[in-house]
Amino acid sequence: MTAVSVRDLSFSWKRNEPATLEIPEWQVQNGETLLLRGPSGSGKSTLLSLLAGINTPQKGELSLFDTPLSKLSGRQRDRFRADNIGYIFQQFNLLPYLSALDNALLACQFSSIRKERIAKAGETPEASAHNMLKRLGLSESQIQQPAHSLSVGQQQRVAAARALLGAPPLLIADEPTSALDAEHRDSFIQLLLELSAKNDTTVIFVTHDAALSRYFDSHVELNDLNKAGVTA
């Protein structure tokens, strides 16, 4: 089974405009960890919004785990995202008024499948989120603290816990370390990959920093992938 399978994909934000993204062929294997590098303007956020099922390509096929996203309705894509994709933003990942624990638990709010996966492991969502946060290095008191009182590094760890809670098969991280210093960055990535590996989660890690590629199975340059600028 392939995690991501793309064929003849073409997408433009507005109709009758030249495509922002054109990918003839791209596959990501299940359980693979991949670093996707691209400068700003290379269609990074466009590709991510397609992968997350926020938008659908006008042409071509995009399948996640053999499910063609373009065949799903908007509501079904929202469900699919809730069940299968953990997503980490660059920053501002959390609802500031919820505690770290409640933020992590948001992952289960819209997905019964994630809850089931946790139940199969013999845990409650609360206990699972709590363990996850501890593994990621948050203290007992920090776990109960409202998110806005945490440091940026801690907030990113909470975001990681939320993304990984309930073992989604795909983790998408959109430059999650850009706000961290080098030391925190490396330990964050290592932890993230370690926890992902446990569940055989496929990781797509977007960054502009090629130096990080040593942590990942493969390294893809978006400019090589995207033919939009070339053919137009």
Next chain:
Amino acid sequence: MIKLAIKSLLNRRASVLLTVIAIAVSVTLLLAVERTREQVQTNFANTVSGTDLIIGARTSQIQLLLSSVFHIGSMTNNMSWDAFNDIRSRPEVEWAVPISLGDSVGGLPVVATTEDYFKHFRYGSKQSLTFAAGDAFKGEKQVVLGAEAASKLNKKVGDNITIAHGSGGISFSEHDDHPLTVVGILKRTGTPVDQTILTSLTSLEVIHGGESHDKHDHGDSDAHPPAESISAALLGLKAKPLALRLQRQINTYKPEPLTALLPGMTLQELWKTLRVFEQALTVISSMVVLIGLLGMLTIMLASLRERRREMAVLRAVGAGPGTVFGLLVSEALLLTVVGAASGLALLYLLEWSLAGVIQSQTGIVLSFAWPTVAEWWRLGLVVATGFVLSLIPAWRAYRQSLADGLTVKV
């Protein structure tokens, strides 16, 4: 999702609290206006009770009621004592109290009547007049003051007052040489009686007796009857159903043109003419509620910009734009429901704390009661309006979260 809405609201508690207060106060106002109106209407209908007919010289029923009960305006014609005597002696009449108007003290109306007035006059739910001090007048040169009149004139039992002719504040002729003694002060009733100065018909005759005004003819002092003519009379009947028949007979009274009215019916008619003010008040308080809700709308719209990241996070964990829409609508509903409930609580708090003051100042007795059906409707309408208004920010948030997706460019 409701939990999420509550937590989100608590996070913005300062602006949320202000919004709730604005809605609560406006709802209180809306309900208070309605309640006051109802109480006033009840009290209005209660200004006279137990009186079956009011009679006077031929005029409109409303004018006769206004002058005889509310002491507003003046009767241009009087009815003769003979006619009064004739009607009083009819078999169906149980009691009859004559009243004569036209004089004043410091702008307060003087009602000249007989001692029977204290015996037969009823207000509210058939309550009779009671004395706060002293007693009814027994003879000439004595007056009884209504509660308000006593405090306005600053008189107590034993003090002297002089009566001026005419009902204006400033009179052209004061009967200085005939001072009257205050013998009694009435308890507050919440009716126009509070404003009046009650004296006997004979006292008034004595005062007017020595003088020779061209314009008025309160009569001569030599007559046996206490007055030659009177302004109006209150009648009590032995059997209430006779009122309509007697009214017709009096209205077609041969010896002189008279008018008879049924107080309850004419009060109703009068109230109808006041409906415009009542409606204006309702419109104004509805506007205030609308302003309160628009305040909520403003705050919600203003908060949308800073909440775009919040929406993006929710979408990332799988919330659809519909959920974002629902979140905002439920927030607004929560605000209006809490606002309306607080408004209702505030209303009861006000009633509870002000009931004593209101009763002593106006005589209006506030009765505690659960919200009426009409009031529930009003509350429901407030919440429904809040709901409809919330569709605007909810729709914007929906569009926003569709456009933003997971990438917020702020």
